[in-house]
Amino acid sequence: MRITTPFTRESTAADVSAGVDLTGRRAIVTGGASGIGVETARALALAGAEVTLAVRDTEAGHRTAEAIAVATGNAAVAVLHLELADRDSVAKLASDWQGPLHILVNNAGVMVEPLNRTPEGWEHQFATNHLGHFGLALGLHDALASAGDARIVAVSSSAHLRSGVVFDDIHFERREYDPWSAYGQSKSANVLFAVEATRRWAADGITANALMPGGIRTNLQRHQADDAEFAEIAKTYPWKTTEQGASTSVLLAVSPLLAGVGGRYFEDNNEAELNIPPSHDGVAAHALDPEAATRLWEVSLELLAR
Template identity: 60%
Template sequence: MPTHRPLITTRFDATSTADDVVDGLDLTHVRAIVTGASSGIGLATARSLARAGAEVTLAIRNTDAGAKAAADILASTGNHDVHVAALDLADRASVAGFVQGWDGPLHLLINNAGVITNGLFRNAEGWELQFATNHLGHFALSLGLHDALAAGAAERSEARIVSVSSTAHMRSPIVFDDIHFERREYDPQAAYAQSKTANSLFAVEATRRWAPDGIFTNAVNPGGVATGLQRHFTQKMKDYLDQAEAAGVFSYKSVEQGAATTLVAAVAPEFGHTGGHYLDDAREAHTVPDDAALFGNSHGVKQWALDPDAARHLWAVSLDLTG
């Protein structure tokens, strides 16, 4: 369903960094949570928010790594309002505990954390691990923090959620009749892909439901960034990336450049009071058909990742799974 309105653009592009986006902004009194913020894009996101004066909570599994990241952010920004909290998105009790431990309003929720596996793994509920972590964990977290976000919106006229997706979404829609690979042969690339489609569909439905509360959600594609996620790539995945780079489909960005699109969705005025969009290279992406080849179209968003009917269905399925 291609949009018939002008796409939202900004003065930033693929070469911009997270610090470029927050340059000149005063985020004092803004409270932000960044999941998966101990390294990579999440750390770069948290650092730039802190540099602009925000109070930032690093929500991560490994709190020792989080403490090191927080110390690094303090040393580089001088911001003492950087906190660390334990969060394992694949563990329902951990998500519930994090939510219960949060106090006061929230203005920015950056759902950045993600996993890539090279084989079939399941969490305690038996859910396929990539979908459980990348989508269902963030879904439960966002629902649990809804009231805090609504309180933040009441303070600043809006609150924002950023859902970090990926070009990988182009490989698969949500396979609703077998989300957790209970019957079909397991393909880690397909599993990761549908989890990234889910991240985009979450933005669509969360905005539809929560915009009246002042909460707006957008999905972002960081682009090709070499991070710790790649340590679990299969050889097939690595070969594909080599082919894509050789074909000019993408060139690798720095983590700071990868975080720029996240910051655009989080703080740029162009994305104030509007949601359900998919951003790429610091601006809204164009829509491509579901049957479009990945090569040559890696900077768009497939229709299935913005489909409102699929978004509503996914929300219902996710509610049922997470209780």
């Protein structure tokens, strides 16, 4: 049955977390020092959670943590360094974490960037948006399992409609590189991760869901400054505020309506229906394909193996 809520695209993070008490619960928000990551972290802190911002720029992270603490009255806002495209950085955060983890928000990401490769030769958007978060969740599995009812939130995008995971050439070694296809592939991977993580880990009390936050003007779009197609779309696009953009992430992280629910894709605070082209709404069937989800998990394990 499709999950629906009283909330809409206009709802804010504060709206969906109103009345929720997260006292004693611990959360990590990747990319928590910018864009919707800040608002996600702020809403969790306001509800009483102990929040850790996992960020590349720790100076910005500390400034953000201090501002959140002042605004919410919750001093339990910490900062840890995380570079998602660096396996050692991901492994260090996971190994350093002590105690249970109730909420993991895989929020950080890069979008439609020029071709860039990690030292392993991996395409950078896939490495950052999917592999880094996959490795982080894997490393934090025991912490999540010890929480008893943990949730993983995977921030995807409607761009997942542009491309499924091209298993024959994930890293654009043979096909021509296209920034949007690469981004779309990484965002499909986020949804497939939620599908397979729930299948594998629900028995451990861990569920995962993915979401489309909506269009929000943030630094994420920095690589589209000279993109004529994007500029034309942007003129009439129904942009959200960051407070609205963070709402679906927060809904999946805290709402009692999502207790025990996993492996689904949400937009505008409700579970999305299947996409029907040429619409840009809804979730693509390829992103919910259980066989593709299992295959991606296995491929990801192979890639991260040392």
